[in-house]
Amino acid sequence: MRTVVPFWRDNRIVPILVQLFFLVLVILLGGFFYNNLQVGLDKTGMKLGFSFLNQSAGFSIKETSIQYSPADSYGRALLVGFTNTIKVAFWGIILATILGVFVGIGRLSSNWLVRNVAAVYVEIIRNTPLLVQLYIWYFALFMQLPKIQDSIILPGSIHLSNRGLALPWLVSTSGTRIWLAFFLVGIVAGFLIYKKQTEKQLITGIDRYPALWAMGALLLSLLFAWLITMDKPFLLTVPTVDGLRYSGGYRLSPEFATILLGLVVYTGAFIAEIVRAGIQAVSKGQTEAAKALGLGHSLSLRLVILPQALRVIIPSMTSQYLNLAKNSSLAIAVGYPDFFSVSGTTLNQTGRAVEIITLVMVAYLSISLLTSLLMNIFNKRMRLVER
Amino acid sequence: MRKKAYLLVILLLLVTMTLAACGQDSTQEPTQTTTGNQSSRSTLEVVKNRGYVIVGVNSKLPGFGYLEPDGSYSGFDVEFGRALAAAIFNDPNAVEFRPLSAKDRLTAVQTGEVDVLMRNTTWTISRDTSLGLNFAPTTFYDGQGMMVRKDSGINSLEDLDGARIGVQTGTTTELNLTDHMRKLNVDFEPIVFEDLDSVVAAYEAGSIDAWTTDISGLASRQATLADPNAHKVLPEVMSKEPLGPVVREGDDQWYDIVKWTIFATIEAEELGITQGNIDSFMNSDDPVFRRFLGVEGDLGTNLGLSNDFTVNIIKSVGNYGEIFDRYLGPDTVFNLERGLNDLWTNGGLMYAPPFR
Structure with missing residues (x-):
């Protein structure tokens, strides 16, 4: 005889009920916090809104990766x-x-x-x-x-003081972009050739010097870069102490x-x-x-x-x-x-x-x-x- | 066996459900009633029921608010907290001091964590109007200054080009510094710390060239440096910094009590009433004195306090001048001039409206 299973013992329904129960709990809790917030804000007469993000900030930040001035938002x-x-x-x-x-x-x-x-x-x-x-x-x-005036100078003109660490760094020249492009092309080409040569080597069993081929491809593309730009890829700047700060090089605060x-x-x-x-x-x-x-x-x-x-x-x-x-x-x-x-x-x-x-x-x-x-x-x- | 297990699960579920439902009821209702209560119950009532007043203070600024090694608080700002306690409870010790950081202080007032903030806080229009706060009369008129080492060769703000300048986060000084330096077109690097101790430590180590805060704060900290004479404060004053108590908006009675507690100390100095000589004025025939000391009239009861609240204040902490001298005056290491903080009769800005 087939018995009718009541819903609170139904294996398909109980998990759904449990889920529902927790959903209600979470919503009630969220509602409670939101209500609390509204009451608090009403009491002080403040309104929520993100328009303040467009106002001028007025404080300065010196250590930045993107352009910033105190007049920004x-x-x-x-x-x-x-x-x-x-x-x-x-x-x-x-x-x-x-x-x-x-x-x-x-x-x-x-x-x-x-x-x-x-x-x-x-x-x-x-x-x-x-x-x-x-x-x-x-x-x-x-x-x-x-102090900065008596910076420790490590080999390679690395300056160290309680102002931070200053390292020699590369600065780009007019040809940097072209150099970089050819460098990338060289890397990709080298990689492809390396793969191809290794494959052949595995099939034929004869040494095909894959690494040598790859290096050759990279060097060739760099040679092209030099021929086109007739310039160095980078210039090296060395940090020097300039009054209260380092100038040139790369500075780590x-x-x-x-x-x-x-x-x-x-x-x-x-x-x-x-x-x-x-x-x-x-x-x-x-x-x-x-x-x-x-x-x-x-x-x-x-x-x-x-x-x-x-x-x-x-x-x-x-x-x-x-x-x-x-x-x-x-x-x-x-x-x-x-x-x-x-x-x-x-x-x-x-x-x-x-x-x-x-x-x-x-x-x-x-x-x-x-x-x-x-x-x-x-x-x-x-x-x-x-x- | 299976059946039993199911039954148990369902039973447990039902129990938790009902409990949770009750839980919701009991958590939601009280909030509504408490919020309802809070608008009807005034801060003064809450404070009186509690038995003491909670005052937010600085714990790291010697002379203004400082946590002594024995766990007690001392300082100019702290003393006004005691004055408030004396006005309400006739007991300057019916007060609990809460040390607050510059960053957290205003939120602590907004949320009601403290009844009043007495922590060298600058009165500005944006704080007053947009943060749900009210500012009581200024207790200390200050300005922002800059400290540098004497041997640094820096004699004015213009010399700070390229310098690293330490500043504490959450202060008006952070903004003033940028404004002022932009005006002078001086390029500097702000190093922003959470804690004033860190600012001073970095400055003493020489990693930053200068640091800035209110001149009173500079003087207070200079006294604690290893060699106070090796440092100086630049002559330029970068801003106006009126420092005073802060209360939450929306309770005018409480705001009045804080206001008139401050005024009482100023008025007492103007009238020449001190902690020591106050008893001799109690039998005075002059109606000005009689009204001020609560012998006649009902100025105190109108505030919701006892009529002799001014007497309690003066007996506990003294008048404004006495408080100033005790913590910042010539007998202290800070040796600050009264300057703007002198009575209006002496060319300062301290002026109490009439007690009548």
Whole structure:
């Protein structure tokens, strides 16, 4: 006999009910907050709106990646802050990954000193607050460097003082664009030729010198670039001390250097542990198999262990990248004008707390979502391909 | 077995549902009632029920608002918080000080986290009109200055071309600096910190060439530098900075109480009433004194306070001049001139409307 199942025991309906219930809960909670906000705003007689973004900002930011002057709008100022945050996050992620991978491998080294130095680094950095580390980098390291007049000059005319770091840098000439275009063409052509020659070599078994061919192609295209421009690709400028500042060269402010160094060192320690765990997750048989095939230590690491470890590493790495991007908001503690710092100033000048906090949340959310998206794509590509 | 499990799940679900539903009711209703209450209940009532007044102050500016090693607060601004407590409760200690950063201070007033802000805050039209705030009379007329090292060869703002200048975020100084330097066409690099301690530390290390804040703040901090004599304040004054208490808009009674507490200290100085000699005025026949001290009339009760609130203030903290001298005057390390902050009768700007 077929019994009628009441809906609260129906396997198809119950999950939907649960979902509905949570939806209602979320909406009610949101409504409560919104109501709270409205009551608060009514009480002070303020209105929401983003038109203030077009008003002239009036404060200046010197460290910028895009053109900015105090006469520009608040929106532009926030954009400057946003690019500064992106700049720190971008370089931070790259450098932290490099540092982390090396330290992570170092922790598994057979060399006693390397292994223990790596372990001490990881344990100290991982277990102290980032803000404290930033203060130490800024006040105990960069501020203690000599004044600009007595800059330390390292080989290659790298100037170091508590005004920051100045490096020799390339400046473009009239022919830079043409040089760059030919360089890119050379790279692409070299790559294609390399591929073709390797293919032929595999089929015929005769050495076709693919690397040599590729180099030749690149050199040829660079020769063309020189013939056309009859100019150098770049000029080198060397920093010099000019009164209170450096002129020429590329200047890294102590504020940017601090926040970058702080984030790289801090996140690097976490990445090191992830890398170590990832390597150890690859079964020992793989290492032995690689050895049996006659692969050396670094080759077996590069060709056998790391590709397999990556599958374990990437998901945890993503969250470290997100942490790094969000931790960059501590930049204000050391005076770097990142997005959070600029939005704080804007908030203070305009008093638009709700709008600006919303903007801040949206900005960091989009950075995080973008990072996640890229890492997920990467993760998908690295997944085990079953044959 | 399966049946039992289902039953349990459904039961749990029902329980959470009802609980959540109750939860919503109980969270939403009180907010409406409290908001309803707050518009009907005045700040004064709230403060009286609480038993003390909450004052937002600076904790890092010696002379104005400073957290002493023993955990107590001291300073010029702090003293007006005590005066307010004395006016309401006849007890200068019926006050809780909340240290606030420059950035958070105005939000703290807007949200009602503090009853009044007494934290060297500049009165500007945009703050007054667009932030839902009211500014009580100015307690300290100040201007923005710039501190540099004596041996730096910098003698005026024009010499700061290319310099790195430290400034604290969330202050009017941040804007004034840019405005002023644009006018002079001086190219500088602002280094914006969250914390004034960081500004001063970076300045002492020599990473920044100069730092700027209100002149009183510069004087206050100069006294704490390793070698105070190695630094100087440039002669240019970049702005007008009238500093005074701030309250939330929408409660005129509370605004009046804060206003007239300040005026009472100024009026007392003008009348020559001090902490020490106030008792001798209590039997005065002069109607001006009698009204001011609450012996006759009902000036205090009109405010919602006791009639002798002025007496309580003066007995607790003294008159304006006494407060000034105690924290900033010639006997202190700051040794500030009265200047604009002298009584109007002495060529200053301190002027209380009549108590009548």
